[in-house]
Amino acid sequence: ETGVTQSPTHLIKTRGQQVTLRCSSQSGHNTVSWYQQALGQGPQFIFQYYREEENGRGNFPPRFSGLQFPNYSSELNVNALELDDSALYLCASSLGTGANGNTIYFGEGSWLTVV
Amino acid sequence: AQSVTQPDIHITVSEGASLELRCNYSYGATPYLFWYVQSPGQGLQLLLKYFSGDTLVQGIKGFEAEFKRSQSSFNLRKPSVHWSDAAEYFCAVGRVATRQLTFGSGTQLTVLP
Numbered sequence: 312e313t314g315v316t317q318s319p320t321h322l323i324k325t326r327g328q329q330v331t332l333r334c335s336s337q338s339g340h341n342t343v344s345w346y347q348q349a350l351g352q353g354p355q356f357i358f359q360y361y362r363e364e365e366n367g368r369g370n371f372p373p374r375f376s377g378l379q380f381p382n383y384s385s386e387l388n389v390n391a392l393e394l395d396d397s398a399l400y401l402c403a404s405s406l407g408t409g410a411n412g413n414t415i416y417f418g419e420g421s422w423l424t425v426v
Numbered sequence: 427a428q429s430v431t432q433p434d435i436h437i438t439v440s441e442g443a444s445l446e447l448r449c450n451y452s453y454g455a456t457p458y459l460f461w462y463v464q465s466p467g468q469g470l471q472l473l474l475k476y477f478s479g480d481t482l483v484q485g486i487k488g489f490e491a492e493f494k495r496s497q498s499s500f501n502l503r504k505p506s507v508h509w510s511d512a513a514e515y516f517c518a519v520g521r522v523a524t525r526q527l528t529f530g531s532g533t534q535l536t537v538l539p
Contacts, residue, residue: 353529401469414472415527418469
């Protein structure tokens with residue numbers, strides 16, 4: 312139990328639609344990152360939010376966007392869904408981004424299937 | 427750019443045998459290294475991490491890993507594997523300052539009775 316909760320756990324969308332995934336970070340954690348894990352692969356970094364500001368982005372197109380709220384919860388939005396967007400989306404939270412060695416905790420993920 | 431290589435896609439061991447999973451990384455500064463385990467359909471559970479200090483790191487479930495800077499490696503070990511250890515294992519490296527992780531492609535562990 313990491314204290315990071317994600318919703319929904321599973322969903323099916325049609326190509327071209329839009330989806331919003333949600334993440335509640337562990338209490339007190341002000342940094343949230345999102346990862347995409349395609350079947351049979353390791354997670355890939357999408358972006359990170361620190362104190363409501365985007366703080367780094369991986370190699371993902373602009374149709375992947377995010378938001379962090381004052382309570383540090385976060386949303387991942389994907390527009391114009393493509394079949395290749397089918398994956399497990401993982402949220403990770405931690406305290407700060409400095410060199411303090413704090414642990415990064417992952418949620419159970421949201422399974423997205425695009426048909 | 428940072429990268430992680432896990433050269434073994436699939437490893438099979440007998441219950442009670444020792445285990446070593448290999449991880450090599452490429453990184454231009456002080457790395458922040460992790461091992462995570464993932465059971466089917468589940469999220470990632472942290473086994474252990476290296477941030478600084480002692481290069482031999484102890485983790486949960488009897489796992490340990492050794493950071494070898496000269497070899498750019500962070501191999502995971504366990505002296506005696508249990509059937510419940512069957513899962514996929516991921517090595518990851520991150521910038522200390524940002525916590526943005528780069529993962530390897532994973533090693534699938536099968537444990538024979």
